Amino acid sequence: MGKSPDRPILITGGGRRIGLALAHHFLAQQHPVIVSYRTRYPAIDVLEEAGGVCIEADFCTDEGILAFADEVKRRTTSLRAVLHNASAWLGESPAHAPQDVLSAMLQIHVHAPYLLNFAFEPLLRGSGHAASDIIHFTDYVVERGSDKHIAYAASKAALDNMTRSFAKKMAPEVKVNAIAPSLILFNEGDDAAYRQKALSKSLMKIAPGEKEIIDLVDYLLTSCYVTGRSFAVDGGRPLR
Numbered sequence: 001m002g003k004s005p006d007r008p009i010l011i012t013g014g015g016r017r018i019g020l021a022l023a024h025h026f027l028a029q030q031h032p033v034i035v036s037y038r039t040r041y042p043a044i045d046v047l048e049e050a051g052g053v054c055i056e057a058d059f060c061t062d063e064g065i066l067a068f069a070d071e072v073k074r075r076t077t078s079l080r081a082v083l084h085n086a087s088a089w090l091g092e093s094p095a096h097a098p099q100d101v102l103s104a105m106l107q108i109h110v111h112a113p114y115l116l117n118f119a120f121e122p123l124l125r126g127s128g129h130a131a132s133d134i135i136h137f138t139d140y141v142v143e144r145g146s147d148k149h150i151a152y153a154a155s156k157a158a159l160d161n162m163t164r165s166f167a168k169k170m171a172p173e174v175k176v177n178a179i180a181p182s183l184i185l186f187n188e189g190d191d192a193a194y195r196q197k198a199l200s201k202s203l204m205k206i207a208p209g210e211k212e213i214i215d216l217v218d219y220l221l222t223s224c225y226v227t228g229r230s231f232a233v234d235g236g237r238p239l240r
């Protein structure tokens with residue numbers, strides 16, 4: 001009997017950096033991929049040329065989140081995995097009122113994963129034991145807090161907690177895990193002084209790049225047993 005067609009892997013925030021690298025990784029394996037994007041970077045055209053399904057979505061409102069879910073359901077009746085990568089690293093500053101920072105962080109890191117997990121549950125179920133996955137992208141600061149990204153850290157901590165709640169709700173058909181990175185990739189605007197200071201915070205003293213995350217995602221997708229857990233990708237930072 002022929003191999004059943006692969007169910008798509010869905011990645012939120014697939015337009016750049018880690019989300020984009022994950023999308024290309026799975027497309028290179030001939031695996032169907034659906035990504036959400038907010039800004040139409042040229043990289044989205046490249047993803048579509050590679051066979052990716054790219055759906056515009058802004059998770060700043062619950063309506064935008066639910067409209068994305070409805071569009072996904074119009075495209076597929078099942079999903080292999082949902083990777084909640086979409087995120088904004090917003091710190092507290094005089095430029096933004098605290099209530100706006102808190103609202104924005106909770107919207108992208110809590111409302112979006114929460115509402116999409118409920119919306120996609122029927123698409124993830126029905127394929128057998130440990131046949132589907134949800135992965136929450138949290139952050140090392142869940143453990144330690146952050147005095148410069150208080151709302152960001154709190155929202156990622158909520159996402160960390162939801163990992164265990166959804167793991168209980170969806171087992172054993174769906175595994176739910178979190179990946180908690182520290183420095184993986186610098187941003188374009190990071191100057192030399194910032195980079196040196198950031199590198200010094202871990203034992204390994206590197207920014208490892210997207211492959212470090214891709215390899216862990218691959219492991220989690222192949223597991224038939226691991227669920228409700230968070231995996232630190234932090235270069236030994238707690239031991240510094």
Ligand SMILES: NC(=O)C1=CN([C@@H]2O[C@H](COP(=O)(O)OP(=O)(O)OC[C@H]3O[C@@H](n4cnc5c(N)ncnc54)[C@H](OP(=O)(O)O)[C@@H]3O)[C@@H](O)[C@H]2O)C=CC1
Binds near residue numbers: 140186
């Ligand atoms: N890079 C790192 O060193 C670290 C990353 N992480 C986590 O890993 C994940 C990936 O990181 P990274 O690749 O750097 O993430 P980026 O911040 O570079 O990209 C995140 C993506 O999310 C999208 N996004 C942001 N806000 C919204 C929104 N309201 N609606 C829809 N999409 C939105 C962005 O779209 P657009 O481009 O259009 O704004 C972007 O494509 C994130 O969850 C991050 O918190 C954790 C620790 C370290």
Ligand SMILES: Nc1nc2c(c(=O)[nH]1)N=C([C@H](O)[C@@H](O)CO)CN2
Binds near residue numbers: 088089139184185186
């Ligand atoms: N959405 C994002 N979240 C985070 C980013 C980022 O670029 N986008 N970057 C970091 C930093 O690398 C931090 O881990 C350095 O200590 C954290 N989160």
